[in-house]
Amino acid sequence: MILITGTAGFIGFHLAQRLLADGEAVVGLDIVNDYYDVNVKYSRLAEAGIDKAKITYNQLVQSSTQTNYRFVQLDMTDREGLNALFAAEQFSTVVNLAAQAGVRYSLINPQAYIDSNIIGFTNILEACRHHGVKHLAYASSSSVYGLNEKMPLSTSDNVDHPISLYAASKKSNELMAHTYSHLFGLATTGLRFFTVYGPWGRPDMALFLFTEAILKGEPIKVFNHGNMVRDFTYVDDIVEGITRVIAHPPQGNKDWTGQHPDPSTSKAPYKVYNIGNNDPVKLMDFITAIEEELGQPAEKIMMDLQPGDVPATYANVQDLMQDLGYKPETPIRDGIRSFLNWYRAYYGYTGAKAGAIQTEQN
Template sequence: MKILITGTAGFIGFYLANRLIARGDDVVGLDAINDYYDVNLKYDRLIYAGIERDDITYGKLVQSKKHDNYRFIQLQLEDKAGIDLLFANEKFDAVCNLAAQAGVRYSLINPQAYVNSNIVGFVNLLEACRHNEVGHLAYASSSSVYGLNESMPFSTSDNVDHPVSLYAASKKSNELMAHTYSHLFNIPTTGLRFFTVYGPWGRPDMALFLFTEAILKDEPIKVFNHGKMVRDFTYIDDIVEGVVRVIDNPPTGDPGWTGKDPNPSTSRAPYQIYNIGNNNPVELMTFIKAIEKALGKEAEKNMMPIQPGDVPATYANVQDLVDNLGYKPETSVQEGIDTFVAWYKDYYAARWIDAKA
């Protein structure tokens, strides 16, 4: 297939692009390369796949120096003219949208960034799919859409009408807009509610990255909600396996769906929502102990109240993923953290040495 993956300078998009390149798909990667976090990490992800930093020009496709079947373009989702031109020229079979303004806490500071990328940008993708006969649009939603829901584990059949951050609201809006386009224009769409993704090459604003860096520097770590947080930490390889299976299996619609008893995760239209999580929630203090074990060093902990926009617990019900696609994530937290720490020490070798000195 010819597949567009947005967000390929980002964490999940980087892994997905390399996975699909390796299996022989014709892949076009797209990313705005914004400065939400260290752009050097983003460029290094691109370099890993053969896209040299100096070759990148906004709006121009760049051929990978490592893979004949990979090209990259720097482009903003809110750039409608650029998106329309790319789709018209390339005629993609499938699109996986992993580009977004990420982060719950940052949405309290810069809400407009979420509107531009996550809402305006997503409409641009929907319109481009509509007018270019794209066979399947898979897109990142988030476990944050569950908001004030306290029913555990979170199920895709649950009500998600009470988000507690603009980031979550923007992701819920993606699901609603996708359903509209599936219903009106018969575009197969699948939303993926990711649960706390972690692993090598991960985002520097996430807990695992922040904790590892602080511990190595003998600095205290911020433990929110006084450690009484529970997260369904999901290793990156498990996430990507789920995404690949979703891309390969576009929804066809549920003929048994009824508006009298509507299942929010399906429809008569070709529309589907999946949770992709480890289905094994871990207490934050257990997660920290696993990092301490991998580093061989104890953390100094600064206990703090829960931050606005955060939820105390996440826990994914992945039965739909098991039933429909035969897949369930299974990497243990200690195994995933050990792999991350090994990568971190290698990637930040100089910084790690300085921290130990």
């Protein structure tokens, strides 16, 4: 039995569908908060066969279409509820994708990041420790690289200079996970995602907001005057990476030494991977691809670099290739086209009013 937290969210929804298609039994967990449009979250759940009308807090709901999928609305800060769930279900694997997301929002509401990303993650670690979980895989972020400028960004590099509380919370998760791997033998794998995009994507992210604004004939705000580079990674590639990680819990690196410590591994059963496309794209090229696929130009308002943002991301995925034989490789044009096809079908070219355009890391 696999627990996936964050299954009303973007990546969690896609991962649950993939694992169910592979024949796994899955429990999905989500608080379904209102950080962005909850209708999108409930629509994802509906796509998976979960009826909104049947959702009651802390009660499992059976999917109407997938007999091996159940969903529970639960806050990870609810330690009692979480422990009861773990005790009842006896999960073998946990994939923690639930978190308070967003770089810029962490400047406005820092407490939400402490509650979800620190307290909630602590409760997940404790539940795994006390209920026999064999492997915990969890979402970290490319944001942890902070002020690092050496490209491509490598998991073997030091990441001690985050520039947002979101990034700091994700780095904290990695440190906390290592502690539990070292003390209690819990196998943990951290996954640093790089700017994930695709169908059912987050409404606060660049591709969604750019598309919405262009179709409505509204201007888009382009931060850092367009001088941004992102390693945009298609969601199916992210899911493939997670699926492979789940099947290969870390065993501990017998060659690791404290004399020359590699931050991405340990003698304990602990590992951190980048999951990125390894093919950085200039923001202006990204916008051009959207314009050309839509057949409509964008009116652009050039803005300064926003607090918490970094100018460039570019993932080194050598250890992912070496350990798991995998590298994300969906071309940006193909991924954008898939998103736009979904967007047209879901919204019929309409949606909520676009605001400031985001080019955040995930």
